[in-house]
Structures are given as C-alpha cells and as structure tokens.
Amino acid sequence: MRGTALASVTVSTAYGKVRGQEREGVAAFLGIPYAAPPFGPLRFRPARPPEPWAGERDCGRPGQAAPQPGYSSAMAELLVEPVETGEDCLNLNVWSPAPGRAAGRLPVLVWIHGGAFRNGSGSLPGYDGTRLAADGAVCVTLNYRLGAEGFLLLPDGTANLGLLDQIAALEWVRDNIAAFGGDPDNVTVFGQSAGAISITALMTMERAEGLFHRAITQSGAGHHCHSLETGRRITERLAAIAGVEHTTEALAAVPPARLIAANAALGQEMARDTAPGRWGESAGGGTTVLPVVDGTTLRARPVDAVAAGAGRDIDLLTGTTTDEFRLFLVALGMADRITDEVLHGFLASFGLDAAQAVAAYRADRPEATPGDLFSAVMTDHSYRIPAIRVAEARAALGARTFVYEFARPSPALDGRLGACHMAEIGLVFGTTDPLLGAEPPKELSDRMRAAWLAFAREGRPEPDWPPYGPDRSVLHLTGDAFRLRQDPGGRERSLWEGVR
Structure with missing residues (x-):
C-alpha cells in the first residue's frame, strides 16, 4: 500500500475529536489517550480518564509506550522494541474499515501485547491492524503500565495497575468504539504471552465483567501469578x-x-x-513482576477461578506453539549448555520423577540432546500444560473452548528456533517480523486470520474445528494444512497430572 494517497478522517469520542488517516479503505487512528498519564500525582494510582481536548487531536503517529528496560543484545535481532517510551503511555490505536459509516456493526478485536510484563507496546509494526480491519473488523491495540509501575503489590495495598489499565482501555472501547464502526456488544480480546496471561486474569475479574465477550489467548494461560x-x-x-x-x-x-x-x-x-x-x-526464575492474587482486584489464581466457573460465558480460543521455549534457549546461547544433570534437577524441582519424565519426553525424540528435552519440558511447564488445564476446567463446565498448536518452524537463526514463542503473531496480523523470515506463508496467514475473525464474529473459528472435550481435540496449524489431532503429547501431559 506504500505510495497510495492518504485522506484525513475525523471521529468524535467522549473526550474530543480525533483525526486519523485513511488509505485504501482502512482508517488508522494512532496514539489516542484512553487515560491520563499515570505519573506525577497519579503515579501508582489506578488510571484516571484523560482530560478532554478542544478541536481535533492529530492521531497520525503512535503514542509513547510505557517505560521499560528493553531486550538483551542477544534477543535484539529477533524482537522489535518501541520507538518512543515515556510517561504519557496510556494510549491505544484503532484501525477501522468504516469509521462513522457502520456504527455498531463490525466485530471488535482488542490486542493486549506480551513482553514478560516488562517490555512491549501495542504500536509495534508487527501489531499493525490494517489487514484485520480490511478483512472486516475494527482492531484496537493498547499500551499499559509495565514492570514495577504496573505490577507491584504496593505497601498501601494497591496492586495489578497494569491489569486495571487494560480494563480502562476496554471501558474506552465500550464507550467509544461504535463511532469507529465497531460493535461494543461484540468485543474479542486477543493477546500473546503476558497479554494472554492478562486476558485469562481479566476473565476472572469482576471489574472486567461485560467488557468483552470472547477471548483468544496465545501462549499464555492462568497459572502465572504471584501470591x-x-x-x-x-x-x-x-x-x-x-x-x-x-x-x-x-x-x-x-x-x-x-x-x-x-x-x-x-x-x-x-x-x-x-x-x-x-x-x-x-524461585530460581527471576520473575519480579506478575499479576498478584491480592484478594481484591484478583481474588484467586486465574486457573483456579476458571475451574470454579469464572468466565464460563466467554468463548475461548487458546493455544501454544510446538517449541515455545526454544526462542529463549537458542537465542541466549543456552541450548548447548544444558546437561543431563541440569535437566534432571529441573524435572525434580517441578515435582516430577526425573527418570520417568526423561524417558517419556525422549520416546518421541530419540535423537534429542539434553537441551532439546529441556526445551520440550519448559514448553509444557510454562505454556502447554497451563493452556490444557484451562481448557479442561472449562470443558467440565460446558464452556466452549477451542485449542490449537502452532507447528510451523521459524526460519530465523537457520531454523534452530523451531515453532518458537511469538512465531505465529505476524501470521495473525498479516504483517512481517524477524521470526517469519523473508517469505511468510501467505496461505497460512490468510487462513489463521480468517479463523481468528470467524471466532470474533460467531464464536467458532472453523466449521470442522470442534470444541475441546473428552477426546482432547487440538487443531495443529502447520505450513501447509490444518490437522485435527486427539490428545497430542498425551504421554507427556499425563506426567503433569497432580503437579500444581
């Protein structure tokens, strides 16, 4: 679309008019404030509404992302960082094919970015919502407070400010998205990693009730939180x-x-x-910031709240990638330093019988190195098993849940990453990123985007994709086909039964 003419388009919000740019039928409004800057007297306080403005606010460029440390040099060639960070960071972006012309008719997709609750931004190029909007949705991406600013349990009892920011953004969507052509009664939140963990928490939080109707959690579920x-x-x-x-x-x-x-x-x-x-x-992981079960904003560990019935009225699409943990092991140069002793130690620390677990993981990987097995174990521990537990809990309650496994390997780093963490994001958005390589598979991207959009519209991603149930149906998303499988990795899954 480079080189095509731009046209200005203006939409009225509750706080003032915003001016975006329309190109080839999709209008983009970038950097819209959904809350006041959370610094100065508002630092470490729940988000407050933004100050109204007079005239038209120019929303032609992204707003600031939250202050953050950035990634290590070893990860820099794989992960894109925001251009600008700062204190005025509670803002969002909207892409719409029909601002002001289809009030309340289009499904709304709201993206919550990942980054280990420390890094990231909704304005990264890979999260550009143009393709999703061109295919018939209103797409919103947002920024929220990160690190200590967003996820400390403060001495006065304040907690989970980052999650409360996300709720404030969803309240803005509820109150304003119809003017952009979106249906406030058909909102789907989707996110990856920390964003997916956030969404699982939001599904259980009273303050988020009614703000969204479907959820898509990519590589993140409801186990990761602090007591x-x-x-x-x-x-x-x-x-x-x-x-x-x-x-x-x-x-x-x-x-x-x-x-x-x-x-x-x-x-x-x-x-x-x-x-x-x-x-x-x-312990041993170095994770300083996670949602906190404070008893007020977050009353229970999200997976436990889900098992008790929280969010059962929300349709869920959830899944993981085949080789999640290889992004970290390979990029950081750790894969070749894992020994059998290290592997056994981690397995024992998780409460598993180390010898039995190694035998189970090696059964389908006879040539695997200790690093390969460690990656498979950590992928299950941190991503796949939590997602399965959420799906199992919801299936027991009759709540509709669809489960996938993304299996297309990334070509980055000579293919050593496998189908790693974040490898699917660009395909959902129809964008490019370092993990996709020079020639992203267009057919796979089109089909994934269609499935995500169908789920947002109707609550079912594909006609032949059944909800998760007793047969443990999981749809494998590969480079050339979608294949339905029953209980993939069942041998390994059974090892984790009874392990918290």
Whole structure:
C-alpha cells in the first residue's frame, strides 16, 4: 500500500475529536489517550480518564509506550522494541474499515501485547491492524503500565495497575468504539504471552465483567501469578535495592529509570537465590513482576477461578506453539549448555520423577540432546500444560473452548528456533517480523486470520474445528494444512497430572 494517497478522517469520542488517516479503505487512528498519564500525582494510582481536548487531536503517529528496560543484545535481532517510551503511555490505536459509516456493526478485536510484563507496546509494526480491519473488523491495540509501575503489590495495598489499565482501555472501547464502526456488544480480546496471561486474569475479574465477550489467548494461560506473600517480599526488596523506604510515597518518588534498574537487579538476585521458598512460585526464575492474587482486584489464581466457573460465558480460543521455549534457549546461547544433570534437577524441582519424565519426553525424540528435552519440558511447564488445564476446567463446565498448536518452524537463526514463542503473531496480523523470515506463508496467514475473525464474529473459528472435550481435540496449524489431532503429547501431559 506504500505510495497510495492518504485522506484525513475525523471521529468524535467522549473526550474530543480525533483525526486519523485513511488509505485504501482502512482508517488508522494512532496514539489516542484512553487515560491520563499515570505519573506525577497519579503515579501508582489506578488510571484516571484523560482530560478532554478542544478541536481535533492529530492521531497520525503512535503514542509513547510505557517505560521499560528493553531486550538483551542477544534477543535484539529477533524482537522489535518501541520507538518512543515515556510517561504519557496510556494510549491505544484503532484501525477501522468504516469509521462513522457502520456504527455498531463490525466485530471488535482488542490486542493486549506480551513482553514478560516488562517490555512491549501495542504500536509495534508487527501489531499493525490494517489487514484485520480490511478483512472486516475494527482492531484496537493498547499500551499499559509495565514492570514495577504496573505490577507491584504496593505497601498501601494497591496492586495489578497494569491489569486495571487494560480494563480502562476496554471501558474506552465500550464507550467509544461504535463511532469507529465497531460493535461494543461484540468485543474479542486477543493477546500473546503476558497479554494472554492478562486476558485469562481479566476473565476472572469482576471489574472486567461485560467488557468483552470472547477471548483468544496465545501462549499464555492462568497459572502465572504471584501470591500475596511473594508480592510483598518482592516490593520490600525492590524498595531496599532502590534505596528508599518501603512506602508507596517513597517508591513514587523514585525516577522511572532508577526503578527499572532496581527491578532488573532484583531479577538477577532472585535467579541466583537457591533458598527454598523465599520467592515462592518465582524461585530460581527471576520473575519480579506478575499479576498478584491480592484478594481484591484478583481474588484467586486465574486457573483456579476458571475451574470454579469464572468466565464460563466467554468463548475461548487458546493455544501454544510446538517449541515455545526454544526462542529463549537458542537465542541466549543456552541450548548447548544444558546437561543431563541440569535437566534432571529441573524435572525434580517441578515435582516430577526425573527418570520417568526423561524417558517419556525422549520416546518421541530419540535423537534429542539434553537441551532439546529441556526445551520440550519448559514448553509444557510454562505454556502447554497451563493452556490444557484451562481448557479442561472449562470443558467440565460446558464452556466452549477451542485449542490449537502452532507447528510451523521459524526460519530465523537457520531454523534452530523451531515453532518458537511469538512465531505465529505476524501470521495473525498479516504483517512481517524477524521470526517469519523473508517469505511468510501467505496461505497460512490468510487462513489463521480468517479463523481468528470467524471466532470474533460467531464464536467458532472453523466449521470442522470442534470444541475441546473428552477426546482432547487440538487443531495443529502447520505450513501447509490444518490437522485435527486427539490428545497430542498425551504421554507427556499425563506426567503433569497432580503437579500444581
């Protein structure tokens, strides 16, 4: 579409008029504020509405992303970072094929980005919503507070500000999206990794009830969160590293860059700490920021809340990639450093019989190295098993859930990444990124996008794709076909039964 003429288009929102640009039938409105900048007197406080403006607000370029540390140099060639970060970070982007011309008729897709709750932005080029809009939806992508700004359990009891930001954005969608042609009563949230974990949490939060009607969770489910005790310990130690008192006021006075540095230092400290129980569910992983089960905003671990019936009225499409963990092992140069001793140690730490687990994982991988087996184990532990548990819990309640496995290997790094974490995102959006390679498979992209859009419109991604049930049907998405399989990886899945 490069070189085609642009036309200005204006839409009225509850806070003022926004001016976007239309090209070949799709209008883009970038950097619309859905809340006031969460700094100064509003730092570490729930999002407040933005100040209204007079005249037309130019929304021709993305807004700022939340302050963040960025990725390591080893990951830089694979993961794109936002162009601009800053304090005015609570903004969103809208792509629509019919702003002001099809009020309330089109399905709405709202994207929540990943990045380990520390990095990322809804304005990355790979999340451009033009193709989804051209195919008949209104697409929204958003930014939210990251790191300590968004996911500390603060001394005054405030927690999960990043999740509350996402709810504020969904409230903006409810109140304003009809003017862009979207149906506020047909909203699907979709997201990947931390975004998918966020969505599973949102499905269980009272404040999010009624704000969306379907959900798509890619490579993230409802297990990853911090307990109240772990959240308290992390905040106490972070304040000590930052050199301030353990109070919300003192933390709010720390410059963002200094808080980011303190958070990174705490992550390294946690990763090295072998004291049993000190960091709870994050022991040995270095994960400082996750949603916190604080008893107020998030009342239970999301997977447990789902099993108790939360979100059962929301249709769910969920899945993982075949080789999720290879993105980290290969890119960071760790794959060849994993030994049998390390592998056995991790298996035992998860509560598995190490010898039995190695035999099960090696059965279909006779030539696998310890690093290959470690990747398969971590893919299951962190991604596939949590997704299956959510699907099983919902199936028991009669809630419609569709499960996929994305199996198309990335050509990046000479193909050593396999079908890794993030390998499917560009195909859903119809965009390009380093993981897709120079020639992304157009047919697979078109079919995945069609399935995601069909789910958003009607609650079913494909006519021949059955909901998850007793036969454990999973649709494999490969480079040349979609194949329905029953209980893939069942031998490995059974190992994790009873392991929390």
